[in-house]
Amino acid sequence: MVADWYDGFVLETEWERGEAPGTGRYRLILTNHTNQTFSGFRLGFSGPARISDDAPIVGGRIVTQLSNYCELMPEPSGELAPGAQWTVDVLKLDYPIRHWTDGATAGFVIAADNAVHPAITIPTRLAGSDAVRKRGTMPMPIPAEPPVSVSIVPWPRSVAVNGHRTAPHGFALSAQDQHGTHAIAHFSRLVGRLFAGEGLVRASHEGGLPVGLEAVAQMPPEAYVITFAPDSVRIEAATEAGFLYGLITLGQMQRGARIAPRSFSFPTEGRIEDSPEMGWRGCHLDVARRFYARDEIEQFLAILAWNKLNRFHWHLSDDEAWRVEIEAYPELTAQAAWNGHGLPIPPLLGSGPERTGGYYSKADIAAIVALAGNWGIEVIPEIDVPGHCYALLQALPQLRDAGENGLYHSIQSFPNNCLNPGIDAVYEAIETIFGEIAEMFPSRWFHVGADEVPAAAWQESLAANAMRTQLGVSGVAPLQARFLQRVQAFLTARGKITGAWEEAAEGGGIDQAHCYMVGWRTVEASRQLAAGGYDVVVAPAQAYYLDMANGEEWHEAGAAWAGWASPEKTYGFEPAAGWSADERKRLLGVQGCIWSEPMTDRAVFDRLVFPRLSAIAETGWTSPEQRDHARFVALVGLMPNLYGHYEER
8 A cells, every 4th residue: 555664644535325316425544654653633634525514423523624624533532553543434525426536635644732744645435446547638549540631620610632741840930021920939939838849840951841921911810821832831811810820720730640640641732711710719727726837827828729729717816725916915925825734724625734835926927928928818817706705815804894793604615705795995905906917917808706605695794784775685696796896897997898707697787898707507507698688608517617527437537516528528519509699699709617626636637628628629619510529539639738647548
């Protein structure tokens, strides 16, 4: 189980399914491999699974719990001698464990003197099963006889090419104007990052095939045309983005023909004409539940660009952490960007006892926004308010209502995690914070969250109840609506369009002329928003949430609260199926969402995100009549993933 030299603790967990649906036994087994006897100790652990407040527990008791972080003590109290084990059975969880990533992903022992001892934490096993846990991107083998002769994802609007030549080792690129010159520089950096050492861009004296970029003023902004000749290629476009997308298509064709020369060719004549089906082709990334370093973000942006995605929705705050430098409130990054044992925010979702986390400085953000822009990607910040603010309120407790004595919990079991619409200081702080963030991000879009405010929020707040009385309303939604309307007015005055999750349409909603909504809870939600007059980005959890597992089997990684979606299911989802013509006018586009609760393991990230990200990209770019799953499967195996992990077979 562990090496002979190891002298620490090991935490194992096991899920045994109960006879009734959703029931079972969650067993934790702590083994002491040290040479000391421990008494009066506690076991701290975290992972997506949460113990229910009324859970029967055999062999232990809860000392403290915050959301998915829990500390247990033996019951009755006892000693754990060298080589001994302590077993605890938990008989009720908030949600049953459905996949191996649902259980504890990090654990540690807190001794009686408060000294901390990390534990090797073994991924949760299913009782009675020896199935191999799935990690890494599922393989998509290139067939010997694919349905098309060239490898391009997403598939272009029109491909009419012929002939065959030995694939060039690289391209010697030249341009006639600044748009083309800039696109060449941006493409060179892109392929240098994604495919270092391949020499995809090289001089003519190094054998580069001549590729000329020619400006054509009347083409749509992201459109391009590629014309092939035996000894040269021409790309026509009107913008940097158009030229860049043409170069990406050419690069994909070259790599396909070189890596799989028996399956794909590089043409000597013909033409590709291309432009996107949708203007909004995006991906969201949650960096609050797990911090991704600047280098990881930049690599991910490179992959988005290679998929011709053009929106990066950056989820910068949540209950678990705050991730952006704010000069007016240095407490946010000093306190709310970090978690660990003894800190205001404890270890959560698989972080260990050590101080863990991070944030993006203003210099980091400026560099990331500039790089994304070079690759045709607009970066949209999200600060989630008024809910999901536990971390913010830990750093800025002065924003709480001193007269609120009641306790409520979010669906993720964070207590009193919402900014109070009845507190004037809240608006002052939010406007200060949003003002700084608006200056960091040139995008005209600014997402304000607005999801999952608990139904019991602010019920015992004097300030909130006074506001309800003044407005003549009851419940949560009208108060959130008034809060969002004020925040939106602030952003509109600064030239921003307010984005929000679908709940922002409730309780009176916000100004439809200066906002967009992201539909996420159900497939039907997006159509309902469009019918109500809102511009909509389609991102249903049932198809486009990339933290959901690829299948229902235990050995798949990921979450399951919205079900599961295989790559085929994600590819086949039609975002505007059944919409009326008027409703379709409100469709901005599509977006994948990456929530990071299951992403402790980098190989799990690669498993969950790829190739489904490319499936969403093809839906956003390729016209419905041109989409073909068999072709997609034959080509997508050549697309890069983030960390280089692939399923072992």
